[in-house]
Amino acid sequence: MYVTSPVKAFESDIPMPVFGLSENTQERLQEISLSEGDSLFFDGDDADYVYEVIKGVLRSSKVLMDGRRQVVNFCYPGEMVGISHDSRYHFDCHAVSPAKLRVYRKNAFLHDVASDPEFFTRLLTNAAAEMNSMQDHFLMLGRKTAMEKLASFLIAVMERTNSDCRTRDLIELPMKRSDIADFLGMTIETVSRNLTRLRKLGVIDLPSTHLVQVLNPSELRSMAENCQ
């Protein structure tokens, strides 16, 4: 079992968001940057802010006492993170790649949402959509083989990122193998082995560690639900 030891972006004894800006400087609160590996917040922190990803990719994860980790979600530009049902966050959140975020005070955000029916509808729709994708994630974690999990993951990233037809089949994977493994509920070795197997089958190519060229999308798609 492996444990990632996350490092706060700034060390500080003042209970403040990781980016370390003054709380009462409204303008400076509006947008922040994170470097690769920086933490945004931890499980148990006060949930005073909600965030919107502008650029980069975030990783939400939960950890068991003995260090076993489950990556809950990767957050891409346009998505919200940090909305809690109570006053605390219930997972860790880190930057997987250099990221820019828009920050909202939780209370102000909720007030704005409640007072604007259109905003509210959008948020509720997003929440329902996220729940739906979480349910697909359940099916994957609970019932798919290692190869099916990996194929599903690649398809999902493909559909989530490249809307441009010309670059559709070139997938960027900013996260490490350990992040992918913890997202799919398997080990880094199994992730690596199955990537290699997909390469040898001619379904993908691996130009570099964090790039996947999909050579046979339809085959990959069929492997996502019906392994070999």
Add this chain to the structure above:
Amino acid sequence: MYVTSPVKAFESDIPMPVFGLSENTQERLQEISLSEGDSLFFDGDDADYVYEVIKGVLRSSKVLMDGRRQVVNFCYPGEMVGISHDSRYHFDCHAVSPAKLRVYRKNAFLHDVASDPEFFTRLLTNAAAEMNSMQDHFLMLGRKTAMEKLASFLIAVMERTNSDCRTRDLIELPMKRSDIADFLGMTIETVSRNLTRLRKLGVIDLPSTHLVQVLNPSELRSMAENCQ
């Protein structure tokens, strides 16, 4: 692999909710009953209604083409089911035990919610809470052993149902072993073997198939995260 073959409560060629009541009889729409095994809706059906469980337990599940199934959630009294981000349901929903439901027209429901800030806040909080419990489910599916999964499940059902201190340690499991297996991402045989093992360890007793007496709650709790 096993496939459950669900049966509609009423056979009908009219596209109508399963309970088969006239759409324009407002009063008769307000509450419905389901027998054990009845379906409420299927993946792909028009999502015209949302439901609130009054009595009994529902099961939400998704199925792969080859029949592999993942139970997404068990819905207990007080919980909502059927809120979708688009016009379709994205999972099957069945009654695990005889159930009573309150029915809302989706549009009317959303309108009511949007026009009442307090109602809205409650719904959003519930959604966030449900997401939080889904994230715990992820951790369980992806990273826990069979025994840890089963112990976690028993603890969760215990905390969800019996608020009464005297009956706290007597758990009712209305669902079948196959439902539990599909919820935990394992087989019925593994569920059965581990229940037996818990019994032989003296942690639980099994007075009947659908009843579990927890003899050593603290031991069970520790097994949920740290299987021997």
Add this chain to the structure above:
DNA sequence: CGAAGTATTGACTACCTTCAAAAATTGTGG
């Protein structure tokens, strides 16, 4: 009481994990 469905138990197998080492990549200081 018999039949159908459900649950338990047993024997064997397979997939994924674990442990270990080599290869590749990334980062750092001279």
Add this chain to the structure above:
DNA sequence: CCACAATTTTTGAAGGTAGTCAATACTTCG
């Protein structure tokens, strides 16, 4: 820019947990 260390990824061999197949026991229901 290169050399070297640290980290990450890949590959290999062995082992274990849970799955599969099969038979028996138990429950439910006509």
